[in-house]
Amino acid sequence: MSETRSKNLPPWEALVMVAHYLDPQALALASCVSKSWCQAMSLDVVWQPLCSSSFPSLSNLKISYPSVPYHRLYATGLAAFKRRHKPPSKPRLSIDNIVFTIQLSTKGVPVFTIAEAASKMNNNQVFKFDVDVKHGSFKGIKGLEEMKVTWNVVLKGWEAIFTMMDWQGKLSCRAVEGWFSEELPCAGCCSSEVGSGIVADLKVDMKVEKVSVGILRVVDWRYVSIEDGLRYLQHFLLPCQCDGM
Secondary structure (H helix, E strand, O other): OHHHHHHHOOOHHHHHHHHOOOOHHHHHHHOOOOHHHHHHHOOHHHHHHHHHHHOHHHHOHHHHOOOOOHHHHHHHHHHHHHHHOOOOOOOOOOHHHEEEEEEEEEOOEEEEEEEEEHHHOEOOOEOEEEEEOOOOOOOOOOOOOEEEEEEEEEEOOOOOEEEEEEEEEEOOOOOOEEEEEEEOOOOOOOOOOOOOOEEEEEEEEOOOOEEEEEEEEOOOOOEOEHHHHHHHHHHHHOOOOHHHO
């Protein structure tokens, strides 16, 4: 029985020749057929061109570490590629569950205080929200005026609160509008010594009729998407899930 089966198996050289025409997924499946197939489908001569074309930097490691087979280098490179390009999960935090509170004061006197649901504020599919300001007889902001601006994000029900900005200082006398920004801390359990790469952004026109708040990327000074903004905020407003990972 075993002699008949061995006669029906293709010769070793044929397996290697066929292996050159298979893609990595087919090679992995073929290596599960038998021990001899696994040996044939794992040869360096088969995997070297695949590794060199897909992950040339890893392929060059063979010079320093000749004992590491090419199929192992390819598998390592593929795993790293998948981790890097893994699509982010949907945010657990909803735009309907957060409220923005914004306060501007000058010379210690409040100019306005806003408490508005984020879902009711104007946005353009990015994490930038505009709201009209209602105040009394305030005549507007003057240059070189001492000001304090605070922007908090509150989880509905006041279950949690995160301070996006707490700025105090003077505006330039040449300012056309009040533009305030502060770097945000890293999300989650990351070290505070590493920058987050994003800033809280707040603009208010000099007549104090409209306020805009958002999150900007430092690398290109563009507003992050709503989902990216929610993913960031959920680290501070919702229970951390890092321990379960």
